[in-house]
Amino acid sequence: MIVRIMGEGQFEMPEESLARLNELDDALEAALDDEQSFPAALTALLEGVRRSGTRVPDEELFTSDVVLPAAEATAAEVRELLTDEGLIPD
Amino acid sequence: MGMWQRFTMIFKSKANKALDRAEDPRETLDYSYEKQLDLLQKVRRGVADVATSRKRLELQIGQLDQQSAKLETQAKAALAGGREDLAREALTRRSGLTTQLNDLHAQLATLQDQEEKLTQASQRLQAKVDAFRTKKETIKATYSAAEAQTKINEAFSGISEELGDVGMAIQRAEDKTQSMQARAGAIDELMASGALEDATGTSKDSISAELERMASTSEVEDTLAAMKAELTGGPTPEVTQAPPTPAVESGQAGAPKPAGDEN
Numbered sequence: 001m002i003v004r005i006m007g008e009g010q011f012e013m014p015e016e017s018l019a020r021l022n023e024l025d026d027a028l029e030a031a032l033d034d035e036q037s038f039p040a041a042l043t044a045l046l047e048g049v050r051r052s053g054t055r056v057p058d059e060e061l062f063t064s065d066v067v068l069p070a071a072e073a074t075a076a077e078v079r080e081l082l083t084d085e086g087l088i089p090d
Numbered sequence: 091m092g093m094w095q096r097f098t099m100i101f102k103s104k105a106n107k108a109l110d111r112a113e114d115p116r117e118t119l120d121y122s123y124e125k126q127l128d129l130l131q132k133v134r135r136g137v138a139d140v141a142t143s144r145k146r147l148e149l150q151i152g153q154l155d156q157q158s159a160k161l162e163t164q165a166k167a168a169l170a171g172g173r174e175d176l177a178r179e180a181l182t183r184r185s186g187l188t189t190q191l192n193d194l195h196a197q198l199a200t201l202q203d204q205e206e207k208l209t210q211a212s213q214r215l216q217a218k219v220d221a222f223r224t225k226k227e228t229i230k231a232t233y234s235a236a237e238a239q240t241k242i243n244e245a246f247s248g249i250s251e252e253l254g255d256v257g258m259a260i261q262r263a264e265d266k267t268q269s270m271q272a273r274a275g276a277i278d279e280l281m282a283s284g285a286l287e288d289a290t291g292t293s294k295d296s297i298s299a300e301l302e303r304m305a306s307t308s309e310v311e312d313t314l315a316a317m318k319a320e321l322t323g324g325p326t327p328e329v330t331q332a333p334p335t336p337a338v339e340s341g342q343a344g345a346p347k348p349a350g351d352e353n
Contacts, residue, residue, distance in 0.1 A: 004251060006101070007207055007259045009214055058217030061225065061248030067098040070259070082096055 002062050003049050007070035010062060011053030024048050031075070038075035046071055101254065102247075116238055119226040122246065126219045129253055133212045136260045140205045143267045146274050147198050151191065153281065158187045164297050171304050180297050190277070197270055204263050211256050218252045 001013045003021075013021070024045040031041040046068060056062055069078050161184040168176035225245045229238050 004255065006255050007211065007262075058214045059221045061218060061221050061245055061252075063244075063247040064098070064251055066095070067101040067251070067255075069097060070262070072262075078097070081100060 001065045002056060003053060003066045003068060004064035005046055005049060005068050005070065006073070008046075009058070010056035010060075010064055011049050012056055013049065013053045017048070017052035020052075021045065021048050032079060033075070035075050038078075042069065042073065043071070102251070116230050116235055116242075119229065119242060119245075122249070123219070123223060123226060126215075126222060126249065126253065129257060130212070130215055130219055133208065133215060133256055133260055136263050137205065137208045137212055140201060140208060140263055140267055143270055143274070144198065144201045144205060147194060147201060147270070150274060150277055151194050151198065154187055154191050154194070158184050158191065161187070161297070164301055167301055168297070168304075171301070171308075173300070173304065176297060176300055183297070194277075197273070200266065201270065204266055208259065208263055211259050215252055215256050218249055222249045 001015070001018065002010050003013055004010045024041070028038075028041040028045050031037040049068065069081075161180045165177040165180035165184070168174070168180060222245055225241075229241045229245070233241060
């Protein structure tokens with residue numbers, strides 16, 4: 001599975017790392033309405049990706065399976081992006 | 091998967107909209123490549139803009155540092171002249187500058203981080219655009235318009251993600267530099283108005299003026315004292331009429347032997 005962290009690039013993730021990343025994702029979703037705990041939850045998820053993933057070389061053109069917000073994104077920014085377009089993409 | 095699935099879908103729909111497609115998919119390749127080169131230019135300009143903002147900020151920090159050092163020197167001078175009130179005023183102003191400096195240093199760190207990220211994004215995009223060009227030429231040379239579609243879609247979705255990502259990064263950087271430029275402009279105005287006191291020393295703040303007044307007052311006192319001494323002390327006129335006795339004086343000064351013996 002290929003994960004993109006916005007502003008950072010893509011990482012190839014081994015299958016066995018996905019369960020843990022899903023937990024971290026759930027925690028992030030839970031923190032979406034809480035400006036206080038959001039940064040730490042986002043950092044934990046991105047750290048998990050960086051640690052267990054392998055960087056995709058710059059010259060490879062792969063589509064990501066998952067795209068994650070940039071490290072400096074705030075809960076407000078992510079909420080805005082999520083509601084901006086509505087939940088049904090065209 | 092909760093949030094990231096939603097986020098991914100939204101991001102991709104945004105990124106896909108960034109690339110319009112032409113009738114013949116192979117033409118679309120060339121058109122897209124042009125767009126990619128445009129964006130690459132934009133990213134490079136973005137890096138240059140951030141660097142300019144960073145340099146301006148560094149310059150301001152340097153000026154405020156100088157000003158802060160000057161206020162410290164003034165405080166010492168005031169204290170040496172027995173003016174604690176003036177020293178206190180200088181130190182109060184200096185502490186105001188320190189707050190401002192801390193804020194500027196934090197902004198500088200953000201800009202440096204931004205600059206580094208954009209530089210890396212620019213390198214990454216360059217590599218992807220090069221890879222796309224190679225793929226594009228292969229597709230055009232090898233496949234018919236109909237066959238090319240799948241290959242093109244693959245190449246497209248890979249690059250459109252990168253374009254979308256970099257495009258948003260540039261947007262974020264622009265927003266940040268704009269708000270910082272506004273603040274930097276405000277500080278420049280404050281400096282020009284003399285409220286922070288011009289670090290070049292061309293405009294005089296009240297502390298400088300007061301210290302100078304103190305200095306000139308004591309200089310006036312010294313000069314007055316010297317003049318009084320001249321007027322009251324009688325021997326000065328006789329010194330000017332001394333020429334008649336040069337032979338005796340030069341004879342004494344020119345005798346090296348006694349001086350050498352004394353040593």
